Amino acid sequence: MRYVKLPSENFGEFFNFLQRLGPTYGPVKEGKTHHFREVKGVSEMDLNYTRTMLPPKKFFVRPRERLFRLENGWWKEEDGERPFVLFGVHACDIHGLKILDKVYLSDPVDPYYSKRRQNAFIVGISCMPDEYCFCKSLGTHFAMDGFDLFLHELPDGWLVRIGSVRGHEVAWENEKLFEEVTDEDLRHFKEFEEKRANAFQKEIPQEGLADMLDLAYNSPVWKDYAEKCLACGNCNMVCPTCRCYEVCDSWVDAYSSVRERRYDSCFMESHGLVAGGHNFRPTRLDRFRHRYYCKSYFDPSSGFNCVGCGRWDEFCPAGIEHVKVLEEVRGSLR
Amino acid sequence: MTGNPYQSHDARILEVKDLTPREKLFTLRFIDPEINESFTFKPGQFVIVDVRGFGEFPISLCSSPTRKGYIQLCIRKVGRMTKFVHKMKEGDVVGIRGPYGNGFPMENMEGSNLILVAGGLGMAPLRSVLWYTLDTGKYEHVWLLYGTKAYEDILFRDEIIHLLKHGETMNCTVKMAYEIESPSCIYLERGFSERVCRGVVTDLFRGESFDIENSYALICGPPIMYRFVIRELLNRKLSPGRIYMTLERRMRCGVGKCGHCVVGTSVSMKYICRDGPVFTYWDALATRGLI
Ligand SMILES: Cc1cc2nc3c(=O)[nH]c(=O)nc-3n(C[C@H](O)[C@H](O)[C@H](O)COP(=O)(O)OP(=O)(O)OC[C@H]3O[C@@H](n4cnc5c(N)ncnc54)[C@H](O)[C@@H]3O)c2cc1C
Ligand code: SF4
Ligand code: SF4
Numbered sequence: 001m002r003y004v005k006l007p008s009e010n011f012g013e014f015f016n017f018l019q020r021l022g023p024t025y026g027p028v029k030e031g032k033t034h035h036f037r038e039v040k041g042v043s044e045m046d047l048n049y050t051r052t053m054l055p056p057k058k059f060f061v062r063p064r065e066r067l068f069r070l071e072n073g074w075w076k077e078e079d080g081e082r083p084f085v086l087f088g089v090h091a092c093d094i095h096g097l098k099i100l101d102k103v104y105l106s107d108p109v110d111p112y113y114s115k116r117r118q119n120a121f122i123v124g125i126s127c128m129p130d131e132y133c134f135c136k137s138l139g140t141h142f143a144m145d146g147f148d149l150f151l152h153e154l155p156d157g158w159l160v161r162i163g164s165v166r167g168h169e170v171a172w173e174n175e176k177l178f179e180e181v182t183d184e185d186l187r188h189f190k191e192f193e194e195k196r197a198n199a200f201q202k203e204i205p206q207e208g209l210a211d212m213l214d215l216a217y218n219s220p221v222w223k224d225y226a227e228k229c230l231a232c233g234n235c236n237m238v239c240p241t242c243r244c245y246e247v248c249d250s251w252v253d254a255y256s257s258v259r260e261r262r263y264d265s266c267f268m269e270s271h272g273l274v275a276g277g278h279n280f281r282p283t284r285l286d287r288f289r290h291r292y293y294c295k296s297y298f299d300p301s302s303g304f305n306c307v308g309c310g311r312w313d314e315f316c317p318a319g320i321e322h323v324k325v326l327e328e329v330r331g332s333l334r
Numbered sequence: 335m336t337g338n339p340y341q342s343h344d345a346r347i348l349e350v351k352d353l354t355p356r357e358k359l360f361t362l363r364f365i366d367p368e369i370n371e372s373f374t375f376k377p378g379q380f381v382i383v384d385v386r387g388f389g390e391f392p393i394s395l396c397s398s399p400t401r402k403g404y405i406q407l408c409i410r411k412v413g414r415m416t417k418f419v420h421k422m423k424e425g426d427v428v429g430i431r432g433p434y435g436n437g438f439p440m441e442n443m444e445g446s447n448l449i450l451v452a453g454g455l456g457m458a459p460l461r462s463v464l465w466y467t468l469d470t471g472k473y474e475h476v477w478l479l480y481g482t483k484a485y486e487d488i489l490f491r492d493e494i495i496h497l498l499k500h501g502e503t504m505n506c507t508v509k510m511a512y513e514i515e516s517p518s519c520i521y522l523e524r525g526f527s528e529r530v531c532r533g534v535v536t537d538l539f540r541g542e543s544f545d546i547e548n549s550y551a552l553i554c555g556p557p558i559m560y561r562f563v564i565r566e567l568l569n570r571k572l573s574p575g576r577i578y579m580t581l582e583r584r585m586r587c588g589v590g591k592c593g594h595c596v597v598g599t600s601v602s603m604k605y606i607c608r609d610g611p612v613f614t615y616w617d618a619l620a621t622r623g624l625i
């Protein structure tokens with residue numbers, strides 16, 4: 001890893017340079033929540049945010065997007081994607097994107113996702129956890145790759161980790177804005193990370209979790225929670241690793257049609273429905289449990305499908321807490 | 335096929351044949367001769383049929399890769415898309431993408447006995463296997479145990495009757511069980527009293543002795559059929575690793591992206607479209623929710 005320092009006084013100029021790479025999206029506060037929005041200046045952003053409502057996946061898998069347009073009976077691929085900058089992404093969300101990569105960039109590569117991934121310049125930023133975060137217990141609180149630049153807060157600027165050749169090129173081009181990292185900066189960096197590590201209030205004990213959950217398939221805890229759940233699908237929308245989509249053809253006018261995809265949710269009855277009315281997940285219990293299993297799937301090659309961002313807990317209208325459910329399910333085995 | 339994996343290729347309908355009041359057999363050929371030449375698949379794989387502007391749906395390939403230059407799909411009319419396709423005629427064009435899924439491990443099974451167990455529409459993928467075994471002649475003996483509702487519902491009726499008559503000369507034993515009595519069925523039963531009976535598909539195991547050590551079973555049918563057929567096979571000591579079944583789920587992408595066909599728990603997640611649709615009974619024991 002290469003490290004440089006960005007002093008506070010150069011931050012604005014650095015940000016202005018990034019804007020030349022393409023439209024820049026950063027965390028903006030609206031009411032009580034934060035959202036990634038297009039920003040024109042540093043002052044529009046709130047860099048002390050904990051989480052945005054929708055994770056940055058919305059830039060790669062759109063809530064609703066066109067795949068094809070019908071032209072003379074033949075599908076024409078929709079494109080027009082331009083380079084853009086994602087500014088201020090937290091480590092957990094970077095891990096979320098890496099999990100999406102495993103799905104969308106594995107053979108066969110999804111061309112829409114892959115194009116946007118290549119077009120994105122990602123600038124990560126350090127953060128302090130709130131009462132919902134549990135990324136540390138999942139090992140997703142620190143990103144070693146998956147970004148171009150990563151900014152770590154220092155008292156008088158930012159310690160910048162350079163994560164890609166493109167990140168390196170950007171830093172190089174703006175050489176005069178950066179300084180060498182000093183021993184004092186490193187001490188501050190270390191102090192920040194230690195303070196952060198101690199600030200976590202929630203954790204999922206990973207050890208043996210996958211197996212315990214599988215064993216607890218018939219646990220009554222699933223049922224209790226499934227009855228509380230409103231099946232609204234909020235948790236799917238805000239999840240950085242939920243990726244289910246539905247495909248829909250529609251006619252724009254009498255001659256032209258488009259094929260679109262949009263986020264789907266496994267809490268919807270239609271998710272497992274096939275012709276003839278047969279449903280592979282007929283009850284809310286089936287769907288609730290499926291969601292937990294999908295998120296808690298332990299992939300031997302990549303670990304859990306959950307990054308501990310805390311969005312579920314913050315945005316569930318029924319007040320269902322991910323970590324608590326898993327703990328209770330595990331507890332019910334005893 | 336490189337490029338956009340969601341792009342389908344034009345295929346012309348060469349022939350439409352009514353198999354039953356609900357099912358039609360479509361014979362298709364890719365318009366691009368290069369694709370037509372290079373398109374190959376394994377029995378048990380499926381394609382996605384794309385009616386551009388209206389939607390897509392998955393259908394098993396029911397022809398055999400040994401017959402080049404065309405593919406066949408047996409489509410049951412059940413809902414919006416399948417109704418639409420049933421209105422199509424010879425000469426019409428649809429989009430096809432695929433083939434998808436793993437298919438049956440035909441090569442590993444060479445030299446063995448195959449017990450094909452089909453219920454209803456499950457006949458479609460197994461017909462591909464059947465033709466493949468007959469065309470290649472690389473299998474010891476093949477049984478087809480086929481359960482159908484009534485005479486009118488027999489899929490590929492001509493082929494079934496032909497094999498009832500002449501199958502043994504090709505090391506192939508066809509047996510059929512029907513549920514609803516009719517003069518035609520009784521006529522068939524009289525002609526082939528050993529092999530046609532009234533009942534369900536598991537009745538066809540009666541009196542049959544397979545060389546179980548050297549056998550594989552390939553099952554396809556409605557979900558409830560699996561339990562009974564598998565019990566029968568396990569009673570005969572067939573290893574769960576030698577029992578293959580093809581499964582169905584809601585599918586959108588066919589290539590492991592859209593998430594609809596995902597099953598399993600925290601220790602085993604499977605995509606039916608990519609890791610299946612063919613699974614062994616062992617997979618089902620190790621993966622909750624598979625069957
Ligand atoms: C691997 C596989 C192989 C199949 N092989 C065959 C075959 O050889 N012959 C045959 O007749 N049918 C087969 N099917 C079932 C066939 O895909 C459905 O009957 C068809 O999708 C129904 O679409 P519809 O629009 O007519 O029905 P509707 O009930 O109107 O369906 C509504 C929507 O749900 C989806 N859907 C409904 N049922 C299914 C289903 N079973 N699987 C996936 N998506 C579904 C469809 O995409 C459709 O857009 C297969 C399914 C799978 C998964
Ligand atoms: S199945 Fe449910 S939990 Fe899994 S990715 Fe899809 S929407 Fe998310
Ligand atoms: S957000 Fe809460 S209430 Fe809504 S579907 Fe998810 S768990 Fe259920």
Ligand code: FES
Binds near residue numbers: 584585586588605
């Ligand atoms: S059909 Fe889309 S993931 Fe299997």
